Amino acid sequence: MSSSKKQVSSLQEKAGISPPEITSISAINQIQKNRKKQPSAEELIDGILNANRTSLSRGITLVESTNPEHAEKANEVIKGCLPYANKSIRIGITGVPGVGKSTFIETFGTFLTGLGKNVAVLAVDPSSSLSHGSILGDKTRMEELVKNENAFIRPSASGDTLGGVARKTRETIILCEAAGFDTILIETVGVGQSETAVHSMVDFFLLLKISGAGDELQGIKRGIMEMADAIVINKADGDNIKKATQAKLEFNRALHLFPPKKSTWQPKVTTCSAITHEGISEIWETISSYFEMTTNTGYFHEKRKDQNHFWMMETINEQLRLNFYNQPEIISQLEQNKKAVQNDELSPFAAAQNLLALYFGKDTK
């Protein structure tokens, strides 16, 4: 990140505030009762399929657990939910700090529940584990949505690697879908490669911007614009309307210079105000027509299949790398080889061969 501004997820909250799903005494009683015994995988699956919030939260906690003993049970729950998942549209939302992501999600999410949708809001924020995990939604930023019975807000999982956070979020999506959520919003704060990860787990990728092509662009990484299925210029209210309309024209012109997407979808540029609600319904119209078009062409289903395959491969690659770089003999020789490469004493390939020979316990040349 070239921006020195601290990344703040809209899904963070101050310590000590209760999780959003506990909104009534009866719910609290229910939880306390359930705590007495750990529910079985079957009970969790049952609860999730019956849209029980407590079961859903517990299932997600299980999926997010780093305790190896929980892994098998988590896999069982996911397996039980899988046949009931996938009936949703998954929407990724990204944008640099300051574009108003939280307010936008609050307004857009509330609009969607007004249409009868069940909305789950998740986040992918690998930095939350570095900042010791403020892992709950910021109530002060999403006041309405938190109280909304048809919305479920779950902050970013924590994890040491983006891969870990991504896995947990992907599996949380499955659980939310099995619990009947038909619209999944996934926010990312754009740390590291998190946009790319989110792009690889959603059907539709929305880039939030504000008008003016100046400093606020610095935070967004290269390549994001090409990923977007829609660019929405937010804060198009008051004095900003003219600037926002101008920005819309410019982005539209730029998008036409990009090569066509595999989906054959031509990305749309619109303006909106999360404050006045101007342009919010148009965004949903855009997403709906994308959904209709890609469902008709079969692209929607194909993309999900490709994404599943991608995540299977990604998980394998990540584990292979982790195993390699955690070997004591690699740890002891890595720096030395890196330095030789940097000082032009060794080619990158020769250095790689040295390390691989150590790892595989034989001369691989």
Place this chain on the structure above:
Amino acid sequence: MSSSKKQVSSLQEKAGISPPEITSISAINQIQKNRKKQPSAEELIDGILNANRTSLSRGITLVESTNPEHAEKANEVIKGCLPYANKSIRIGITGVPGVGKSTFIETFGTFLTGLGKNVAVLAVDPSSSLSHGSILGDKTRMEELVKNENAFIRPSASGDTLGGVARKTRETIILCEAAGFDTILIETVGVGQSETAVHSMVDFFLLLKISGAGDELQGIKRGIMEMADAIVINKADGDNIKKATQAKLEFNRALHLFPPKKSTWQPKVTTCSAITHEGISEIWETISSYFEMTTNTGYFHEKRKDQNHFWMMETINEQLRLNFYNQPEIISQLEQNKKAVQNDELSPFAAAQNLLALYFGKDTK
């Protein structure tokens, strides 16, 4: 590639035509004499450092060899050349078939030798090994440059993987630089991920285009435009001049919407004609000012260090993957797990865990 047009490298040639470096009887005699005995690594290094073309060609052939017995000697030659390498500017040139890459390289390369530069032209074309490797430069397309004493043309290495071709090209760069070539042009035909690979081995990345934002854009992959340090609209001659100037304006406008590059370099858009030579010297001015700016800021050297590190990691990752996917037990279980993932019977992560457990011979859950 969405384009159905066959990819043709400008560095391919018909079978039976002598390699460009054999231009005189004495050179042929020298080669025949040398063939009698295989030169040692020291002799090859000596020859390369003395700008001997035969030694250079032999060194490259060694680097490209798939014979495991040659690997050690190849590594020795590279190691001997490394301290004398790196004194060059490496320029990547990409563009879809039809933009006139060969004619451009012919004109641009000849222009550079006119400035006193020693120009090596390489290519990264993983498809050449699929089409049974027409691995020599197309003389009919680069008539002048092939005969030019200050130019050296070496077609794409062949190889089963892009990683293999990339490694060979990277090491060929080292050898060419040690032989005194100060300007390295690396062409890519844009197959698979080859542009990304070339982008990761050059200092400056040039995207060739022609005017008109229609069908010819289809061939270029997403993300390439953001990689470019310069976009050159070729074929700006005759009736095309007006259209090319208009395209230049449009691309300039679009590039300003991109986030700034880490180098802080603002990509330039220019027009040129490889036929009339209009605009060719301006391209070199652009590259020179990039070189000056990034050398002053230290970015030039930093980027090369990063690239070395990147290729070390890439090589390791590729070998880890190859080893994994070549295990008989993985081969036998991969399809079954893939299918279960595609049919939503198994999450991508559970499938990955299954396969990893097989590979590591233990339950990794």
